[in-house]
Amino acid sequence: MSIEQVEAYLEKRRRDFEDRLKELLRIPSVSAQPDHDEDTRRAALFVRDDLRASGIAAELIETKRHPIVYGEKLDSPGRPTILIYGHYDVQPAEPLEPWLSPPFEPTERDGNLYARGATDDKGQMFTHLKAIEAWLKTTGGLPINVKVLIEGEEEIGGENLEEFVSKNPQKLACDYVVVSDTSQFAPGAPAITYGLKGLAYYELIVHGARSDLHSGMYGGAVANPCNALSVILASLKGSDGRILIDGFYDAVRPLADWERAQFAALPFSEEVFRASLGVTELVGEAGYTTIERKWARPTCDVNGLYGGYQGPGPKTVLPCKAGAKLSFRLVPDQDPSTIRELFQNHVRKVCPPGVTYEIIDHSGAAAVLVSVDSPGVKAASRAIEAGFGKAPVFIREGGSIPVVGLFKTKLGVDTLLLGWGQNDDNLHGPNEKFNLADFHRGIRASVHLFAELAKDRPESAR
Numbered sequence: 001m002s003i004e005q006v007e008a009y010l011e012k013r014r015r016d017f018e019d020r021l022k023e024l025l026r027i028p029s030v031s032a033q034p035d036h037d038e039d040t041r042r043a044a045l046f047v048r049d050d051l052r053a054s055g056i057a058a059e060l061i062e063t064k065r066h067p068i069v070y071g072e073k074l075d076s077p078g079r080p081t082i083l084i085y086g087h088y089d090v091q092p093a094e095p096l097e098p099w100l101s102p103p104f105e106p107t108e109r110d111g112n113l114y115a116r117g118a119t120d121d122k123g124q125m126f127t128h129l130k131a132i133e134a135w136l137k138t139t140g141g142l143p144i145n146v147k148v149l150i151e152g153e154e155e156i157g158g159e160n161l162e163e164f165v166s167k168n169p170q171k172l173a174c175d176y177v178v179v180s181d182t183s184q185f186a187p188g189a190p191a192i193t194y195g196l197k198g199l200a201y202y203e204l205i206v207h208g209a210r211s212d213l214h215s216g217m218y219g220g221a222v223a224n225p226c227n228a229l230s231v232i233l234a235s236l237k238g239s240d241g242r243i244l245i246d247g248f249y250d251a252v253r254p255l256a257d258w259e260r261a262q263f264a265a266l267p268f269s270e271e272v273f274r275a276s277l278g279v280t281e282l283v284g285e286a287g288y289t290t291i292e293r294k295w296a297r298p299t300c301d302v303n304g305l306y307g308g309y310q311g312p313g314p315k316t317v318l319p320c321k322a323g324a325k326l327s328f329r330l331v332p333d334q335d336p337s338t339i340r341e342l343f344q345n346h347v348r349k350v351c352p353p354g355v356t357y358e359i360i361d362h363s364g365a366a367a368v369l370v371s372v373d374s375p376g377v378k379a380a381s382r383a384i385e386a387g388f389g390k391a392p393v394f395i396r397e398g399g400s401i402p403v404v405g406l407f408k409t410k411l412g413v414d415t416l417l418l419g420w421g422q423n424d425d426n427l428h429g430p431n432e433k434f435n436l437a438d439f440h441r442g443i444r445a446s447v448h449l450f451a452e453l454a455k456d457r458p459e460s461a462r
Helices: 003-012 014-025 034-054 122-139 159-167 225-234 257-265 270-277 290-296 336-350 375-388 402-411 436-453
Strands: 057-061 068-073 081-087 107-109 112-114 145-151 176-179 191-196 198-207 299-307 321-330 356-365 393-397 415-419 433-435
Touching: 003 014, 003 122, 003 436, 014 034, 014 112, 014 122, 014 436, 034 057, 034 068, 034 122, 034 145, 068 159, 081 122, 081 402, 112 436, 122 145, 122 436, 159 402, 176 402, 191 375, 198 225, 198 336, 225 299, 225 321, 225 336, 257 290, 290 393, 321 336, 336 356, 356 402, 375 415, 375 436, 402 415, 415 436, 433 436
Parallel strands: 081 145, 081 176, 176 415, 191 393
Antiparallel strands: 057 068, 068 145, 107 112, 112 433, 191 415, 198 321, 198 356, 299 321
16 A cells, blocks of 8 residues: 555545544543543543554553553564654633633634644644554554553643653653644744753742731831842843853853754744734843744743732731742753752852742753754654645744653653644633644644654664
8 A cells, every 4th residue: 555545545534533633622621620530531531442443552541640541553573663642631721701612612713623622732642643543544554663652641740641651661662752742833834843941940939027017117127028039030130131140051052053044044023023922122142033042042030929918009018928930941951950059059149138038949851952863853854744745944942841851861762843733823822723734734744754754774673
């Protein structure tokens, strides 16, 4: 059987694929809300049964919360093995008022499918399941070995997945992980994401007196935690956008010349970007373009502030504590544990007298960078060009996907980040959508990915 016959199957089943995706989207698998635990399990069963119907041996693996769906088809000895990762859980849909159609009733408008989970990640994940189906129903086999790992806790941290991956490196052994949970660069500009930023997230709490005090009676004699916190936060960055923590940039890997040239060639307008956000000016580290700062330079941002009186009208209070939540987005070669130590040293040095502080470490993940010259990336590039009719651009992302680092650490493999979504898909927000044409292009690209990877011979067949 030729790949043209597999593609003919895709065309024949086009509407069936859309209807099947709508069935999955109707399941409100909100992993964060216990009231939806039964629905989340229904989504897991749906994915398992869909894999089984395609011809994949699939099972539910129970965890302390939501089950993991695992399946495999390992009938191609000597050929590469890929591990397809995705998640069937979704973010809460609230607030409901801005939705133009019910979030769990998939609705087509202007070539898009609107529903919670349409692009994050049910729609994108489903493209690979349908590619598997097309190969198996047409040829009875796959040109490569495939393992499938679909979890139900990505939106709540994925702790049980981390435990499962750590305990099962042989079961999950592969040559590449394939993830479609990102976006294209722009409409008509498919992309391979070869870099992700890391993350170091902290909560800084400054303590003063045992209780709130009258600001007239005690002001000027007792340190104000809000003032002290402001001093600390203001010390983190200079007016040129540089982070002022000693040693912060020591491990930063500079951008290669080819990367800066490729970023500059992308169809990106800083003025259009600024206007789309409704801001008066774009700011950031001096000496770098907006794309370079977003994708490949480390950042420091205050994500939340609290302290003192927040109600209506005045209250002359000297608060007993104040806090901030802040994140550092990291780039390749920066170690989150090292950043923690540097941050702690900086706070110790600049903290004003009369207060104490504590630092709570919320999360951390290393940055990821995949060689664009690897056989897997080259195969993915050819597959995307076949599926989308245009060669992909290579991009980085400012966000972090901890599971990608997990696969690198525990399985020792790179992840192919092949995003079919668009930047305006409103993932996590109201009126989330997925372009149906991109849904079908993604399936076709996945079909070709299997064929292109089959041309590669790994160093050791797994």
